[in-house]
Amino acid sequence: MTEQPQRRWPFVLADAFAGLLLFAGTAAVVWWQNTRLTVLYDLAGVLEPASRMAQGDVPYRDFPFPYAPLTFWMQSEVIKLTAPIYWHHIVYCCIVAGLASVLAWRVIYLVITGSLPRPRLTAFLLALPTVVLGVYCVFPHPFYDPDACFVVLLCLWLLLVVERWQFPSVLTVLLGMLFVLPLFVKQNIGLAFGAAIALWLLVRIILGLWKKWPVVPYLQMVAGALAGLGIAALVIRYACGIENYKYWTWDFATSRRAPSAEAMLGVYADWWLAAWVAMFLLGAGLFRRFSQGKRWEAAIATLAMAVPFVWPVIYLAMDADESERAERLIGLWPFVMIVLVVLAYAFCRRVNGVSAALPFILIATAHGVFLSQQLWGSTYAIWPLLMIMVALLLRQLHDPEGQRSRIAITVLAVVISASVCAAGASYVYSEERLEYVSWNDGDMQHSTLPQLQGMSMRGDFLPQFDELVTWTDANIPRDQGILLLPGEDLFFYTTQRHPHFPIELFDVTNNPYDVAEIHRRVADSDIEWLIVKDDLEIEADDMIDSKSKIFEELKPDFRHIDDLDNYAIWKRRHPGDPPDDEDDDDSDPGDDDPGD
Incomplete structure (x- = not known):
């Protein structure tokens, strides 16, 4: 036996x-x-909605969401369990x-x-x-x-x-x-x-x-x-x-x-x-x-x-x-x-x-x-x-x-x-x-933000994003709405701010709105800030919406505030705001748009 x-x-x-x-x-x-390597475009497409779900938003009901839920739900549970x-x-x-x-x-x-x-x-x-x-x-x-x-x-x-x-x-x-x-x-x-x-x-x-x-x-x-x-x-x-x-x-x-x-x-x-x-x-x-x-x-x-x-x-x-x-x-x-x-x-x-x-x-x-x-x-x-x-x-x-x-x-x-x-x-x-992203160009960089521990990628994208997060923490109150174009970064995941707009990533899969509809929705919302990324990691023209066309539609409603290394900061116009400087009028983030 x-x-x-x-x-x-x-x-x-x-x-x-x-x-x-x-x-x-x-x-x-x-x-x-x-x-x-880090693929910001796809990573943001998962962790940004997951962060939103971790904050209590319900996909399909509170924001457009063309995906099945379980992967995003799992990542939202990781965020809730261990923080971002x-x-x-x-x-x-x-x-x-x-x-x-x-x-x-x-x-x-x-x-x-x-x-x-x-x-x-x-x-x-x-x-x-x-x-x-x-x-x-x-x-x-x-x-x-x-x-x-x-x-x-x-x-x-x-x-x-x-x-x-x-x-x-x-x-x-x-x-x-x-x-x-x-x-x-x-x-x-x-x-x-x-x-x-x-x-x-x-x-x-x-x-x-x-x-x-x-x-x-x-x-x-x-x-x-x-x-x-x-x-x-x-x-x-x-x-x-x-x-x-x-x-x-x-x-x-x-x-x-x-x-x-x-x-x-x-x-x-x-x-x-x-x-x-x-x-x-x-x-x-x-x-x-x-x-x-x-x-x-x-x-x-x-x-x-x-x-x-x-x-x-x-x-x-x-x-x-x-x-x-x-x-x-x-x-x-x-x-x-x-x-x-x-x-x-x-x-x-x-x-x-x-x-x-x-x-x-x-x-x-x-x-x-x-x-x-x-x-x-x-x-x-x-x-x-x-x-x-x-x-x-x-x-x-x-x-x-x-x-x-x-x-x-x-x-x-x-x-x-x-x-x-x-x-x-x-x-x-x-x-x-x-091949649709430039993942292997430049020197290897690591984020200094505690939320992004473990993230590695070539190029200057991470130091530039660290600068953006530092600037927004110092200058934008947490209750004010921010819209990012085209939404390639883990901004809401990293800052744990709550999105004030239904769309976080403006690409052909996620965005159901045309340019005019985006303009109307932004005008009717409490979006106070517009942040436009100049140089993108993604290179495929047919995957990302043209941020230049969206920006040109929104630009009359915003005034230029500051330029960071890879981001242009714009603020909603209000009665009594000072006029834009001439240099500010020329600050068009769409000029170097690789997605056009």
């Missing part, structure tokens, strides 16, 4: 060490990323990223155990790329895509665990309720994931009734999901109103970001992709045929399957263009999805139970993610899902009766892991995904 537990202890220790290594490695990469101190949010990202890598590893293990040789080693190898391509490794600040991927991974892991436990009733219902959660972290991800789960449950129930299979667990998941939706609807109704929530998170949000069908399908219009798919499927066919044959035959088949994964690494030595290098790595997504569908549902079909639905669920979820910024812009936070798809792919390939298959599968796992790690490390280091 004691021999069996003694045999298990080495595996328990190995699993604990592997999990700790994945968690710590991923967290270290996220922390390191935060020591070398920036490095606390970095710790949050490190923890979520580390846990996501561990979850991806456990999902991979549950998918392949009993189906692939050396499941512990293979699962660890396939999870290793998540250390450099974890959910928060590319973009290391609090954001909704990484959080949504984490919740999806949690759902998948619990689904596989509950299946292994024979679907205990209470846990199965709770799991169904959890399926609803991604919808309230990121709309497009949650909708795609939830729709895929719903379709799978429907098909499974219909097949169960037809073939006399057990259907109670699947009905329990449906009941849990419906209960979860009902609870969410009640919370939304009493917090902000269902109509408000629907308008801002669906009607308005889709009008600003919904891509065309051509853009979505364009990722598959690539001759290189067709060539890689053909090569891999040819190698897979040879592998299945020669798995019991000579060693060189299995080696040729394995090489043919490995080449598409090695290609992004080979390309690192062929081209110094970081954008082209990143394209080769990101090109793994459509390639893996195509070959997985072909092997899982057309030829091999060696999966059953929940694993049979995973290819469909993962691919549907990935395409839901692409609804935001298509393949190039949307994959940065969901790389763990790709590695789970790779694990399912290897499961399809393995022939338990083939004497060469055991070694070949392990070799293929090593090659894929090493290739994705190498190409992924280059992708993360170059930060080509962040």
